[in-house]
Amino acid sequence: MFKKLTMGVAAAGMVLATGCASILSDSSYPVTINSTPSGANFSVVNEAGLDVHTGVTPDTITLAASDGFFSSASYTVKYQMAGYNEQSFQLTAGMDGWYIGNILFGGLIGMLIVDPATGAMWKLPESANVTLQPATASAPMGGLTIASIDQVSEDVKSQLVRVQ
Template sequence: MIKKLTLGASIAALTLATGCASILSDSKYPVTINSTPTGANFSVTNEAGLDVHTGVTPDTITLDASDGFFSSATYVIKYQMAGYNEQSFQLKAGMDGWYIGNILFGGLPGLLIIDPATGAMWKLPKTAHVSLQPQTAAAALDGLTIASIDQVPEEEKSQLVRVK
């Protein structure tokens, strides 16, 4: 009889001490950083402005989904590549669907304490992808304009002189 009571009390305590998202989810997630074209340098900065990772696309890094109690993490990823405009991407954690499971299974401790404290109530997207835009050189210097051949009107192409 005592074994049954002990087992029942242990199960009840375990149920009250856990949250759904903490059991079925995680607080850190792998995020694939990618760009078109590949080979871009990137840096990941957190909300405090601190660099948390740098690398070259494609790369997979692990980031925290939480930025504190009941606070989701937000990151800014800056992409740089020669010949392309610098581009930024905001990566923001959203609520994990398993967190809502606390209403049915984890109870108030999971909903109000455990999942918010562990960060398991948040989930990051799996990928951060940007398409980098090529830089266009169109600077006029005393009547000189540098442009790609695609930017020259057809009627002016006959006046072009090849430079070797």
């Protein structure tokens, strides 16, 4: 009888000393970095402004969902490709649904200590996708004038090149 009681107390202690999200989730997640068109260079920058990863799309990288105790991680993915405008995508971790499971299974220890300490209370999106916009040439204001051949002086006409 005493042995069964000891085993029951030990099992209950283990359940109460763990966090629901820590058991059922992760603290780091694979994130797929995509662009249309593919082949763009990308860099992932954390909140401190440090590059944490660089590569070429498509690529799958692993990022931490936590930025400290009770603090979710946030990253900026910067895309660059010749002939296209540079673009950015914000990746921000949200609360993992399993963290709420602590109300039923993990108790206050899981909710206030274990899951926040391990970072398992946060979850990152599965992907960062952007459609790159082609770069367009632009002339400064007043820098481009369109005129018909009748409006051009004879001096300028002599410098024109015929295009066929």
